[in-house]
Amino acid sequence: MTYAKIIVDIPSKETNRPYDYRIPASLSDWVEIGSRVGVPFGPRVLQGFVVDLHHEAEVDASKIKPISDVPDLVPPLTAELVRLSRWMSQTYLCHEITALQAMLPGALKAKYERYIAYSGQEPHLRDDGSAGSGTDIGWTEGQGILFDTEPLEEEAIVQYVKLKGPVKAEALMSRFADHAAVVKRLLQSGILEEVQVIKDRLSQKKVLTVFPSEDRARVEEYIAGLPANRKRQKEVLEHFLNHPFPVKQAELLALLEISSSTLKSLAEKGLVHIWETDELRDPYAGRDFVPTRPMALTPQQTEAYRAIASDLDAHRHRTYLLQGVTGSGKTEVYLQTIQRCLDHGREAIVLVPEISLTPQMVERFKGRFGDQVAVLHSRLSQGERYDEWRKIRAGKVKVAIGARSAVFAPFTKIGLIIIDEEHESSYKQEESPKYHAKDVSIRRAEAHHAVVVLGSATPSLETFYQTKVDASGRPCRLTGQEPAIRLLMMSERVEGRPLPEVKVVDLREELKAGNRSMFSRELHQAIEIRLQKKEQTVLLLNRRGYSTFVMCRTCGFVAGCPHCDISLTYHQRSRNMRCHYCGYAEREPHVCPECQSEHIRFFGTGTQRVEEELGKLFPGIRVIRMDVDTTTEKGSHEKWLTMFRNKEADVLLGTQMVAKGLDFPEVTLVGVIAADTVLNLPDFRAGEKTFQLLTQVAGRAGRHHLPGEVVVQSYSPDHYSIVHASRHDYSSFVYEELELRKERGYPPYCRLILITMSHEEIPVLVKMGEALANSLRERASAAGSSDPAFEVLGPVASPIPRIKDRYRFQCMVKYRGETPAVDQVRSVLAAFEAKAKPYKLQISVDVDPQILM
Numbered sequence: 112m113t114y115a116k117i118i119v120d121i122p123s124k125e126t127n128r129p130y131d132y133r134i135p136a137s138l139s140d141w142v143e144i145g146s147r148v149g150v151p152f153g154p155r156v157l158q159g160f161v162v163d164l165h166h167e168a169e170v171d172a173s174k175i176k177p178i179s180d181v182p183d184l185v186p187p188l189t190a191e192l193v194r195l196s197r198w199m200s201q202t203y204l205c206h207e208i209t210a211l212q213a214m215l216p217g218a219l220k221a222k223y224e225r226y227i228a229y230s231g232q233e234p235h236l237r238d239d240g241s242a243g244s245g246t247d248i249g250w251t252e253g254q255g256i257l258f259d260t261e262p263l264e265e266e267a268i269v270q271y272v273k274l275k276g277p278v279k280a281e282a283l284m285s286r287f288a289d290h291a292a293v294v295k296r297l298l299q300s301g302i303l304e305e306v307q308v309i310k311d312r313l314s315q316k317k318v319l320t321v322f323p324s325e326d327r328a329r330v331e332e333y334i335a336g337l338p339a340n341r342k343r344q345k346e347v348l349e350h351f352l353n354h355p356f357p358v359k360q361a362e363l364l365a366l367l368e369i370s371s372s373t374l375k376s377l378a379e380k381g382l383v384h385i386w387e388t389d390e391l392r393d394p395y396a397g398r399d400f401v402p403t404r405p406m407a408l409t410p411q412q413t414e415a416y417r418a419i420a421s422d423l424d425a426h427r428h429r430t431y432l433l434q435g436v437t438g439s440g441k442t443e444v445y446l447q448t449i450q451r452c453l454d455h456g457r458e459a460i461v462l463v464p465e466i467s468l469t470p471q472m473v474e475r476f477k478g479r480f481g482d483q484v485a486v487l488h489s490r491l492s493q494g495e496r497y498d499e500w501r502k503i504r505a506g507k508v509k510v511a512i513g514a515r516s517a518v519f520a521p522f523t524k525i526g527l528i529i530i531d532e533e534h535e536s537s538y539k540q541e542e543s544p545k546y547h548a549k550d551v552s553i554r555r556a557e558a559h560h561a562v563v564v565l566g567s568a569t570p571s572l573e574t575f576y577q578t579k580v581d582a583s584g585r586p587c588r589l590t591g592q593e594p595a596i597r598l599l600m601m602s603e604r605v606e607g608r609p610l611p612e613v614k615v616v617d618l619r620e621e622l623k624a625g626n627r628s629m630f631s632r633e634l635h636q637a638i639e640i641r642l643q644k645k646e647q648t649v650l651l652l653n654r655r656g657y658s659t660f661v662m663c664r665t666c667g668f669v670a671g672c673p674h675c676d677i678s679l680t681y682h683q684r685s686r687n688m689r690c691h692y693c694g695y696a697e698r699e700p701h702v703c704p705e706c707q708s709e710h711i712r713f714f715g716t717g718t719q720r721v722e723e724e725l726g727k728l729f730p731g732i733r734v735i736r737m738d739v740d741t742t743t744e745k746g747s748h749e750k751w752l753t754m755f756r757n758k759e760a761d762v763l764l765g766t767q768m769v770a771k772g773l774d775f776p777e778v779t780l781v782g783v784i785a786a787d788t789v790l791n792l793p794d795f796r797a798g799e800k801t802f803q804l805l806t807q808v809a810g811r812a813g814r815h816h817l818p819g820e821v822v823v824q825s826y827s828p829d830h831y832s833i834v835h836a837s838r839h840d841y842s843s844f845v846y847e848e849l850e851l852r853k854e855r856g857y858p859p860y861c862r863l864i865l866i867t868m869s870h871e872e873i874p875v876l877v878k879m880g881e882a883l884a885n886s887l888r889e890r891a892s893a894a895g896s897s898d899p900a901f902e903v904l905g906p907v908a909s910p911i912p913r914i915k916d917r918y919r920f921q922c923m924v925k926y927r928g929e930t931p932a933v934d935q936v937r938s939v940l941a942a943f944e945a946k947a948k949p950y951k952l953q954i955s956v957d958v959d960p961q962i963l964m
Contacts (some may be wrong), residue, residue, distance in 0.1 A: 115142055115178065116163035119152050120221055122206045124944060129162050131169060133177045141181045145188035147219065149180030149309045156307045158221035160211050161186075162193050180309065185504060187219055189521055191558050198554060204937055204956045205544040213544050214519040218497035222310045226277035227294075229269065230304045264290045265297060272303060280305065316494065319360040320388040321374060323351035330382055343373045348382060360385065391502060394486065394495040400477040405447055412440050415599040419448045422562045423455060423526055430553055430563040432533075432578055434570055435601030436839065437810020438608060441566045444601075445529050446479050448564065449510060453483070457526025457561075458509050462548055464535040465489060465514040470749040471756075471774060476512050487513030487520070490745060515540060518548045518555070525559040528552045533565035533574060534803055539961040547959060549574070565596070568810060568841075569803040572852065575845060576859035584928070604814075611781070611812040611819030613837040617828045629724055634782045634822045642729060642761055646817065647777040650764045651808045652718050652784040661688060661700065665708035670700065676913040681713050682740070693915045721784060722764055737765035770808035776815035781808055786825040786833055793910045794963050795857045798832040802844050805836035856902075856925060858959075864924040864936055865960040867909060869917040869953045879952050880906030880920040886939045887924065900930045910964045917953070921963075933958060 116129035132150050134142050142148065146161040156179060168175055188196075188211065196210035203210075212220055268287055272278055287294060297303040324330050330348050337345050346367050364371060377383045408416060415433055422429045435441045449459045463472060465488060476484050485499040485508040502508045504521045511520035515538055518528070530538065530549055538548040549565065556563045565574055574596060581592035604610065616631040626632060641648050660678040661670040670679045672690035679688035681699060689696045703711045713720075718738045725734050735751050742748055755763050756775060763769055763778075783805060790801045805823060813819020825833055835844035853860050866883065870876040884906050891901040902925040909919040926932035940954065947954065 114165050114168055114175065115146075115148070115161045116165070117148060117150055117159040117178075118162055118208050118211060119150065119157045119159040120208055120212075121152075121157065122209050124206075124941075127200075127206045127208070130159075131175050132159075133172075133175045134164075135177045138178055138181050141184070142178065143186050144190040145186035145193050146181055147183050147187055148178045149182065150178055151176045155223075156180075156309060157223075158309050160188065160193070160208075162197075162207075182309065187215060187504065187521070189523055191523075191555070192519065192521060194558070195551070195554060199544050199546055199551070202550075202933065203544050203546050203958050204933065204940070210544045210546075213516065213540075213546070214521075216497045216500045217493050224308050224310050225280040226306050226308045227272060227280050227283050227298075227303050228277040228306050229273045230301055264293050268293060268297060269302060277306060277308065316390045316392055316498070317387045318390045319385055320357050321360050321363050322357045322384040322386060323355045324382050324384070327352070327355075333380075333382060343367075343369045344377055347373060347377060351383065357388070359390075391498040392492075392495045394491045394499070395473070395477065398477075400474055400481070402481070403475070403478040405450070406440075406443050408443065408447070409440065409601075409603070409605060411435075411601040411603060412444050415444050415601060416447055418597070418599060419444075419527075419562055419564060420451050423448065423451050423457075426455075426526075426560045428557050428560050428562070430556070430596045431565065431599055432570055432574055432596050433564055433566040433599045433601070434575075434841075435566065435568060436604060436610065437568045437807065438604040438610075438814045439568075439601040440605045441531070441601065442475060445531070445564070445566070446475070448527060448562075449480070449529075452526040452562075453480075453509050455526060457524045458522040459511075459527040459529070460517060460520050460522065460525065460552075461510065461512040461529045461531065462515065462517055462538070462552070463512065463531045464537045470752060473512070476510065480510050483509045485511045485513075485520075487511060487517045489514065490748060492745065515548045518551050525555060525561045527562050527564070528556055529564045529566065531566045532807075533567045534569055534571040536800070536961040539959075541957075541962065543955075545957045545960075547961075550959075569806045572799060572845065572848060573859045576849070608813065608815075609818065610839050611809055611821050613809055613821040613823060613839070615786075615823045615825060615828045615833060615837050618824050618826050628728070629721060629784060630728065630782075631822070631824050634824060635728065637780050637782070637820060637822055638729065638762070641780050642732065644779075645758075646779045647755070647758070647760075647775060648762045648780040648782065649769055649773070649775075649778055649808070649811050650721065650762055650782045650784060651767070651770055651804075652721055652764070653766050653788040653804070661711060661713055663703035663706065663708055664710040664712055666703060666706040668703050668705040668711075670704075674914070674916045675911065677911055680717065682717075682719065692911070718764060718766065725762060725764070732762060733760040734762045734764055735760040737763065737768055739766070742768070767804060767808075770804060770811070773811055774814055775811070777817070778811055779813060779817045779819050781812040781819070781821045783808060783821070783823045783825075786823050787827055790827060790830060790832065792964075795852070795855070796961075798830070798851075799848060801830075802832040802836045802848075805833065806839065806841070809836070809839075861925045861927045862932070863960055864926075864932060865957040865963060866922045866924070866936070866940075867919060867955045867957070868906070868921070869914075869919045869955075870950065871917055873918050875950050875952070876918050876920050877906075879947060879950060880922065882946065883939070883943055883954075884922050886943055887922065887936065890935050890939050900928055901926045901932060901935070 113134060115132050115134055117132050118129055119126055142161060142164070144161055144164060148159050148161060149156050150159045192214055196207055196214065199205065199210040200207040264287070268290065271286070272283070283294065284291060294303070298305060330352065334345055334348050347369065350367060360371070360374065363374070374383060374385060378385045419431060433441055433444065445461065449461070452459045461476065473486055485502045487496060487499055491499070503511055511517050511522070530552060533549060540546055552563050555561070577595040578598040579586060580595060581587050581590050582595045587594050614633060616633050618631065621631050628635070630638070638648055661681050662668065670688055671677065672679055672693065672695050674695055675690055675692045677690060677692055679690055679697070681688050686699050687696045688699060700711055702709050718736055722734050722736045725732055735755055737751050742751070752773070754760055758777065786801065786805060789804060790797050809821040812821055823833065823837060827833065831847050832844060835847070852858065868876060868880055868883070870879070884903055887903045891903070903922060904925065905922040906920045909921045912919055924932055924936060936956065940956065
């Protein structure tokens with residue numbers, strides 16, 4: 112191929128298309144679809160990605176610039192991922208470069224640095240060959256380039272750059288700080304030139320490695336002639352005769368207790384070789400994982416396994432919903448189907464929510480598949496994540512387990528994609544590209560003829576609904592077609608263990624009885640019993656911090672963020688109030704800023720406050736608190752959970768990160784401090800999220816030989832989501848929730864597109880919001896869409912109307928059936944951007960939003 116189509120690293124509307132570049136003959140063997148390249152773009156060199164190859168130029172070939180660099184021996188992206196990026200760009204209304212960047216580890220996202228290089232341009236010579244010219248630059252043999260004013264300095268600068276090759280601009284200016292004017296003149300004259308170099312954000316880890324000589328006879332001859340005082344050299348050479356393999360220099364020095372000078376001496380004679388080699392960072396180096404064997408499956412597990420295995424054997428694409436109650440053994444089904452996939456020489460991706468990606472989860476997969484597993488999650492260092500990704504790209508592993516972005520693992524023979532806890536909203540990315548990992552997984556599986564398994568005890572309503580309708584969204588009972596997603600049920604726990612008993616406590620009645628503690632009498636007594644029996648308790652409160660807001664009881668003032676329309680959260684340990692949206696913080700007030708009253712108090716309950724209260728009520732109780740504030744350090748999750756597993760604590764207290772993926776034999780009590788936290792959010796999914804969270808956290812109790820108990824505290828004990836969760840009754844909840852969604856016209860009976868606009872001035876926002884909503888309605892009308900099929904709601908103020916000093920309005924598009932709503936919205940926004948540009952209006956589009964805040 113002669114030409115490449117390249118998407119350049121500029122996320123803007125004007126550059127959201129491929130550009131033609133010529134492939135130099137020297138790079139022709141290295142440029143493929145998916146290659147990362149350096150290309151000239153205007154005066155700069157930018158990173159780009161090859162998305163197509165072709166023989167013919169679509170423009171004047173003489174004007175096509177050549178690719179300047181190919182930094183990778185193996186393209187970081189596969190051709191299939193490049194095609195996927197195009198689909199993501201069209202589906203989620205994002206720039207194609209944004210989709211491509213989302214597929215790469217952070218280490219490969221370009222960092223541009225300024226360098227100074229010698230141009231190779233010789234100065235103009237006088238006719239007599241002596242120094243000097245009209246520009247005061249000349250050449251004299253033996254002297255180099257000379258300025259009439261500072262001959263020694265400019266010669267030193269040019270020779271330095273020649274010797275070093277391209278030098279960082281900052282480093283050159285630092286070295287010759289007193290001669291900035293000379294450097295400037297050298298640049299102006301063209302003797303030196305400024306170049307932009309693309310650097311990765313992270314380098315590969317290199318180690319010195321000692322290699323044995325290939326000439327064994329020469330080594331033996333040298334050993335025979337060694338004098339007695341060269342004992343150390345002899346030990347090194349005899350080691351390699353007995354073990355003719357490369358070894359890290361540091362390990363060899365420690366093993367033989369020798370100095371590096373001994374190795375250096377041998378290397379100079381060619382008896383060993385010392386070279387830098389690439390070393391993959393292993394986040395689990397030094398960890399021993401106990402190998403596990405496949406367990407005998409229950410009848411329900413067997414039925415699920417056989418269904419999935421039949422499609423794996425046939426290389427047939429299909430999507431399954433594996434709905435299994437907590438403790439029913441979904442993980443064992445995952446493990447055995449992955450093994451079936453590997454037996455066919457194919458690869459598997461396992462997605463879990465970030466908060467469920469615990470050391471315990473990693474241990475299960477590493478224990479079964481060992482070094483065939485790569486782990487990708489945010490608690491690894493950037494270098495560790497990069498090297499885990501490199502293992503996948505190099506084909507050194509066959510299974511990738513990770514959070515949302517692991518869906519882009521660069522495998523080439525995918526046979527199985529598993530999404531555990533598929534209902535989790537964290538599978539939807541909230542920044543561009545605003546993709547949903549479930550939809551991306553299904554798209555990738557189609558391309559690879561692979562199987563997708565969506566696992567959950569509490570599936571999302573959209574997923575469950577697709578088990579009742581065909582691919583076009585029509586009920587299967589009417590069309591006779593196969594459902595879009597096939598349902599597999601596992602309704603019983605392994606070994607017939609009972610689901611825990613759930614007691615709902617009405618906190619209104621507790622107040623009437625004079626109990627103003629955050630613990631109901633029921634929960635207080637249950638904790639006391641566990642402490643006596645030396646059993647363990649998990650407590651859930653979905654709020655971090657000490658209290659949720661600070662209020663003056665005299666005038667009603669509530670401490671709020673000056674940049675966002677949200678109250679500040681008080682954190683006792685740092686004694687400050689913080690905004691969890693923009694990060695603004697200020698010290699705790701001692702008097703009301705409005706009325707100077709001293710009656711300013713902390714209201715609401717956060718995890719810090721619960722921890723403090725536990726210490727007061729149960730002297731000597733050992734509490735581990737897990738929330739965003741206590742798990743920021745690397746390894747903190749593993750540390751806290753290991754301590755809890757080793758019974759170094761009586762209570763594990765936390766936000767929703769303690770609700771999923773944990774399996775502790777001694778946990779017999781789960782307490783939910785406030786079940787209404789999510790229920791009161793302005794979100795049509797509030798009831799569904801409450802049901803899911805309560806069901807998931809209840810599933811942490813009684814998973815082994817000891818029976819479990821759950822105490823749920825609520826001010827709304829009669830709410831249907833809480834009532835059905837207390838009975839472990841998913842079917843009744845779904846029936847009631849679907850009826851409400853159908854009546855109000857919400858998913859799964861329609862789809863949504865959320866358009867959010869922000870500006871520093873409300874009048875501008877109102878004006879532009881009305882204009883955009885009208886444009887959407889006009890486009891729908893012109894396209895012949897009937898009102899029920901395409902409906903535009905708003906503009907209205909967002910539930911959080913101001914963040915970071917920008918006011919926020921939103922429009923909601925509801926659409927049904929085959930209406931091409933995404934195309935219509937894309938078309939309207941393309942025309943609307945010209946109107947919005949002078950006002951510096953920011954517009955964000957979210958297709959199928961999970962959060963409406």
